Amino acid sequence: MRYRNIDKHLFIKNREKLVTHLHPNSLVVLHANDMMPKNADGTMPFVQNSDLFYFSGIDQEETILVLYPDAIKKEWKEILFIKETDAVLAVWEGNKYSKQEASDMSGIATVHWTNQFESILNTLIGLAEHIYLNTNEHPRATCTVETRDRRFIHWCQNRYPLHRYERIAPIMQKLRGIKEKEEIALIQEACNITEAGFRSILPTIRPKLIEYEIEALLSYEFIRRGSRGFAYTPIIASGANSCILHYVNNDKPCASGELLLLDIGAEYAHYSADLTRVVPIDGRFTARQKEVYNSVLRVLKYAQEILRSGVSFMDYNSAVISMVEHELRTLKLIDTTDIKNQTQATPAYKKYFMHGISHHLGLSTHDLGDVHGIVRPNMVLTVEPGIYIKEEGIGIRLENNIVITKDGSVQNLMQHVPIEAEEIEALMH
Structure with missing residues (x-):
């Protein structure tokens, strides 16, 4: 073992x-x-x-x-x-x-x-x-x-x-939707291993590196720390591949000026981590890339602020979607006319944000647990907003793993994983 x-x-x-x-x-x-x-x-x-x-x-x-x-x-x-x-x-x-x-x-x-x-x-x-x-x-x-x-x-x-x-x-x-303290400790260990792997590859990312080379480096870092490897098939998506939600080929060279989306998580004792970060392949975000990146980061921080015990998942999702719509208007991707003319079946934001905000995490990456009722203490959830602009080749998703605590706050199991754009740029250099 x-x-x-x-x-x-x-x-x-x-x-x-x-x-x-x-x-x-x-x-x-x-x-x-x-x-x-x-x-x-x-x-x-x-x-x-x-x-x-x-x-x-x-x-x-x-x-x-x-x-x-x-x-x-x-x-x-x-x-x-x-x-x-x-x-x-x-x-x-x-x-x-x-x-x-x-x-x-x-x-x-x-x-x-x-x-x-x-x-x-x-x-x-x-x-x-x-x-x-x-x-x-x-x-x-x-x-x-x-x-x-x-x-x-x-x-x-x-x-x-x-x-x-x-x-x-x-x-x-x-x-399984409500975790014991021992389970939370095991998920934290999976997150710690994931953090170590992510930090280790930042200085190595450069143009012409092939996506699977990054996957190999992460696998090495995970396994040598007691993990059996990836908790799920990793997404190492450069350039336009970052707009493909479940891209797993990981076989394209990283190109200068593009972004690299990393959706990765180590397994530890069967428990999963689930991290997503986006980094500039050249080591510096362009102005537009950073603009979109910071929009997604603001949504992530807002979601973590409002995700509390006693909140309904429906209200939580509605509030985050409103924030996404605001950011999409700021980025000039949609306007008030798009919002006015949208239908329930085809909301305007869905063109640029197609997936859910959160899912349970534990023995499975998409773990068992209620996602229709009320948020409860000791739930472990992901928070993962994104904005995907296919025509610009920009796909940004940022993801943390959090524990709902009894005192009305959240515990971010990935609080030490770099996420600010400037911090990532500094570590890459």
């Missing part, structure tokens, strides 16, 4: 929170993600199911977690199933978790090998009334392959058709 051990009490607390949302006499079953195949005998790097990790801290394939809070036996209330290491597997892959190591990591006393799962489940499921199963219900998710969770749903409903099946996804939406 590259990251330091996480206190098992985080996972114990998370399981305790889950129990308060369950129907009486309920059984919960959570599976690890699949090892995804490549061609021939290759596999993709394993990425753990974030809900399973949230409740157990176990970072290993073929893991299953069963929770039965109302079980008649104490040893049935929490059961962890892990892959057994044999002599052949140990030669090729090394040892997997021992039962004691898995117990120490998760705080779960009862640990069995995965090959015992079906027989034990058959005993427990006959006593339970409700069965909670997991699916990916993220509003932006597109699942084109059948997951291990989906296969288990089919298997379970076919074998036990008369039980009452429940969705755990809505509960995860509530739980």
Whole structure:
């Protein structure tokens, strides 16, 4: 494991929170993600199911977690199933978790090998009334392959058709949107690693450097600090590429006089950072580039000022959009006539600002959490306004990661990452 051990009490607390949302006499079953195949005998790097990790801290394939809070036996209330290491597997892959190591990591006393799962489940499921199963219900998710969770749903409903099946996804939406202090510390570490990577590349950026060379330097800086690398596919977008919101080719040379947009974030212990900064490839912003840059920076600062506990996401978004419209008028990109003639389907600002202001951040870069209700303490959110002027080849997006605190303020987890135009220019020189 590259990251330091996480206190098992985080996972114990998370399981305790889950129990308060369950129907009486309920059984919960959570599976690890699949090892995804490549061609021939290759596999993709394993990425753990974030809900399973949230409740157990176990970072290993073929893991299953069963929770039965109302079980008649104490040893049935929490059961962890892990892959057994044999002599052949140990030669090729090394040892997997021992039962004691898995117990120490998760705080779960009862640990069995995965090959015992079906027989034990058959005993427990006959006593339970409700069965909670997991699916990916993220509003932006597109699942084109059948997951291990989906296969288990089919298997379970076919074998036990008369039980009452429940969705755990809505509960995860509530739980994961509010972070524990241990989670915030892990996100802060991911942000710290991201900051170090960003600072390290500023003096190296110059014309003719290829975007993927910058990606490679960032990857090195992230990995050598205990990260497994990028939390998401990085966007290293120079010139007109900065106006492509999810540009990931990263294969164009950086040209003199243009801007470089960096949307990057390190992963640490499965938790994500999500940073966006824009820098001048020559080391100095032009007058127009700086004008647009400072407009976006003013919107960012305003958004961070008004994003407070108790504010509705709807009011927050409306206020920020009003500020964006003001800045677009100042930049002479839209005028009062454009505002007057806009429709609800095609607002004037959308030509230059096409995405949302904020999203939850945590075990996923676009993490689970309510974005329609009220902002609450211990939410971790991004703030990421942008202005994209395709005809000028100027794309500016600035992004920080913040924690909503209980005292009516916000904690900026990226407060030490350079963001003022003059500061960036100084560091590049």
